[in-house]
Amino acid sequence: MTYNYTERHEANELSRTKATAHRELWEEFEIELLEEGWADDESTLPEIAELLGRTIEACRQKHYDLRKARETAGREARRKSHHNSQWDRGWTSLEDMGF
Numbered sequence: 001m002t003y004n005y006t007e008r009h010e011a012n013e014l015s016r017t018k019a020t021a022h023r024e025l026w027e028e029f030e031i032e033l034l035e036e037g038w039a040d041d042e043s044t045l046p047e048i049a050e051l052l053g054r055t056i057e058a059c060r061q062k063h064y065d066l067r068k069a070r071e072t073a074g075r076e077a078r079r080k081s082h083h084n085s086q087w088d089r090g091w092t093s094l095e096d097m098g099f
Contacts (some may be wrong), residue, residue, distance in 0.1 A: 008057075011046065011056055012055050012056045015049050015050065015054075016055050019049070019053055019055045022054065022055060023050065026062060027055055030052050030054075031066065032056055033051065033052060034052065034062060034063060035047055035049065035063070035066065037051075038063055043061070045059055045060060077092070
């Protein structure tokens with residue numbers, strides 16, 4: 001199955017002409033606005049991009065990068081707490097550990 005990205009590409013190119021913050025670092029308030037305004041069907045994406053002065057694809061990519069980082073952090077926290085040894089759990093001496 002192939003997907004035609006022509007419409008999406010054209011919309012992004014149009015948004016690039018209005019993007020004043022193109023290729024700039026993301027500020028914390030921009031990330032908050034992106035996440036607050038995000039709709040699951042991406043219907044608000046062109047408005048958000050224009051408000052932030054970003055391209056549509058930059059906003060889409062940032063959203064998915066943030067979501068992946070949250071998922072990875074959650075898995076990492078569960079993995080670390082599950083595999084801790086007794087020493088990692090706060091034991092201070094061999095005597096405390098029962099040796």
